[in-house]
Amino acid sequence: MDFLILAQLVVSGIAVGMIYGVIAFGYQLTFATSKTLNFGQGEALMLSSLVGLTVVQFTGYWIMLPIVLAFGMVQGAVVERLGVRQAIKTKSESGWIMATIALGIIFKNLAENIWGRDALKFPSPLPEAPIGLMGVNILPMEIVIVLGALAMMLAVETFNRRSIFGKAVVATANDREAAGLMGINTSLVITFSYALSSMTAAFAGVLIAPVTLTGASMGGALGLKAFAVAIIGGLSSGMGVIVGGLILGITETLTGFYLSTGYKDVPGLVLLLLVLSFKPSGLFGRSAIKKV
Amino acid sequence: MLQVENLVAGYGKVKVLHAISLHVPEGSLVTLIGSNGAGKTTTLRALSGMIRPDAGTIRIAGVDITGLPSHEITRHGLAHSPEGRRVFPVLSVEDNLLMGAFTRLTGSRPRGDVAGDLARMFELFPRLAERRAQQAGTLSGGEQQMLAMARALMLSPKVLLLDEPSMGLAPKLVEEVFATIARLKALRVTMLLVEQFAAAALEVADFAYVLENGRLAASGPAETLKHDPAVRAAYLGAAH
Numbered sequence: 001m002d003f004l005i006l007a008q009l010v011v012s013g014i015a016v017g018m019i020y021g022v023i024a025f026g027y028q029l030t031f032a033t034s035k036t037l038n039f040g041q042g043e044a045l046m047l048s049s050l051v052g053l054t055v056v057q058f059t060g061y062w063i064m065l066p067i068v069l070a071f072g073m074v075q076g077a078v079v080e081r082l083g084v085r086q087a088i089k090t091k092s093e094s095g096w097i098m099a100t101i102a103l104g105i106i107f108k109n110l111a112e113n114i115w116g117r118d119a120l121k122f123p124s125p126l127p128e129a130p131i132g133l134m135g136v137n138i139l140p141m142e143i144v145i146v147l148g149a150l151a152m153m154l155a156v157e158t159f160n161r162r163s164i165f166g167k168a169v170v171a172t173a174n175d176r177e178a179a180g181l182m183g184i185n186t187s188l189v190i191t192f193s194y195a196l197s198s199m200t201a202a203f204a205g206v207l208i209a210p211v212t213l214t215g216a217s218m219g220g221a222l223g224l225k226a227f228a229v230a231i232i233g234g235l236s237s238g239m240g241v242i243v244g245g246l247i248l249g250i251t252e253t254l255t256g257f258y259l260s261t262g263y264k265d266v267p268g269l270v271l272l273l274l275v276l277s278f279k280p281s282g283l284f285g286r287s288a289i290k291k292v
Numbered sequence: 293m294l295q296v297e298n299l300v301a302g303y304g305k306v307k308v309l310h311a312i313s314l315h316v317p318e319g320s321l322v323t324l325i326g327s328n329g330a331g332k333t334t335t336l337r338a339l340s341g342m343i344r345p346d347a348g349t350i351r352i353a354g355v356d357i358t359g360l361p362s363h364e365i366t367r368h369g370l371a372h373s374p375e376g377r378r379v380f381p382v383l384s385v386e387d388n389l390l391m392g393a394f395t396r397l398t399g400s401r402p403r404g405d406v407a408g409d410l411a412r413m414f415e416l417f418p419r420l421a422e423r424r425a426q427q428a429g430t431l432s433g434g435e436q437q438m439l440a441m442a443r444a445l446m447l448s449p450k451v452l453l454l455d456e457p458s459m460g461l462a463p464k465l466v467e468e469v470f471a472t473i474a475r476l477k478a479l480r481v482t483m484l485l486v487e488q489f490a491a492a493a494l495e496v497a498d499f500a501y502v503l504e505n506g507r508l509a510a511s512g513p514a515e516t517l518k519h520d521p522a523v524r525a526a527y528l529g530a531a532h
Contacts, residue, residue, distance in 0.1 A: 164390065164394065164397050164398060165398075167383060167387050167390065167391060168391070168394060170380070170382060170383060171380045171383060171391050173382075174380040174381055174382055174383065175378050175380060177342055177362075177374075177378070178374065178378035178379075178380065179380075179391070180341070180342070180361065180362040180363050180366075181340060181342070181362055181363075181366060181371075181372050181374065181378075181444075182363075182366065182391045182392060182394045182395075182443075182447075183363050183366035183367050183394050183395035183400060183401070183447070184363055184391075184394055185361075185363045186363070
């Protein structure tokens with residue numbers, strides 16, 4: 001019986017953890033090309049999720065998905081153009097931090113004015129009754145979250161490895177100046193990486209919304225935890241964010257149950273501090289191969 | 293093919309180049325020699341748009357490219373094999389070469405026969421063929437230099453800029469690099485070669501410019517400069 005409870009907690013933790021992983025993956029995408037992060041990533045997720053809530057009433061869940069993903073891309077490109085490009089151009093160390101936080105706050109205010117401050121129910125595309133699997137209850141939407149998150153990361157990785165444009169993204173991440181000499185418009189690559197990053201956040205937002213709730217205040221905590229995951233897993237390791245996300249998701253549900261929900265954020269943040277102290281490049285972080 | 297008039301460039305307020313003019317005719321190999329800090333690398337960086345020139349004009353085949361960002365200059369057919377090689381360490385050797393042909397593969401330059409050119413590069417640099425699937429970061433310094441040159445050639449460029457291809461290489465590899473440059477010259481690739489190793493550069497080049505403190509100190513056919521007493525004293529270790 002105790003084991004069943006544990007298994008149940010782990011299963012719930014996995015779904016949340018995969019969401020953290022996808023958002024953290026988004027942090028990696030922009031960090032790779034520009035060494036900058038969108039600190040409004042959580043608000044990007046929130047905004048897209050609320051746009052999804054409005055769209056879903058006209059189209060249903062599955063047709064809403066591509067629309068919200070497209071919206072996420074546009075939103076990310078706007079963030080890069082308004083908040084990041086100038087900082088990169090002037091080689092500002094911190095301009096982009098303030099600018100992306102400011103844009104995040106603006107998006108949050110915008111959302112509060114359009115959709116209000118309350119948490120809202122997001123219609124689930126799948127039955128909301130859990131499926132029993134060997135005594136463990138799993139929501140169908142949780143399965144979609146795990147598969148969807150993996151599919152999204154796999155799609156981006158495949159694009160980077162196989163297509164000429166994806167390789168141009170990797171080249172820009174490796175050496176921006178040299179990529180420019182190849183004829184690659186690296187500013188455009190950075191805008192694109194922001195678009196892709198916000199698109200993954202949008203995807204995470206509409207995946208998690210049917211399980212939790214949505215609302216103008218959903219972004220902050222998710223963005224921050226995913227940031228912790230990106231640090232724990234390493235900002236350069238695709239594998240790391242999955243493992244980091246799962247570690248955080250599972251420790252959260254375990255702590256929430258066995259200790260107190262009041263402490264559920266503590267283990268993840270303690271882990272974050274430990275990683276920063278002992279392995280600052282992240283558990284799976286690697287330093288780039290460089291040979292002269 | 294490459295025509296530079298009164299080029300002024302530098303880093304911020306510090307001007308490194310003071311009105312440089314040079315000309316690289318089609319099919320020729322021109323070398324730019326000079327001591328450390330004379331402004332050789334800065335010249336190439338200004339030509340390929342890695343830094344923005346402050347004054348002067350740069351033309352490729354008559355087209356003014358002054359002040360364009362480097363990715364647009366590349367689209368006009370100027371390839372630059374930069375100082376320090378700058379290969380993409382995480383990409384494979386083959387993908388590095390494909391990046392050299394990025395503009396051809398994405399339609400901003402005539403496509404031509406990319407697969408054929410790739411095969412020719414592997415013929416010209418057999419070591420790269422052996423390592424085609426290997427990450428470029430794992431190559432030796434000499435192999436990385438070959439890759440940087442091959443990657444630049446994959447543009448099928450109108451003009452190829454080579455910055456210090458011999459830097460940091462063992463003597464045997466330096467010979468190999470110069471043998472490769474000679475082969476490219478025989479193929480009538482238009483090249484501007486920057487070298488600290490002046491004797492070898494003058495040996496292979498058609499024409500040479502000597503750069504001193506950001507100004508041209510001398511120019512002339514390589515054959516003539518090789519025997520010029522002042523050049524010999526300053527750059528060729530005149531004693532012999």
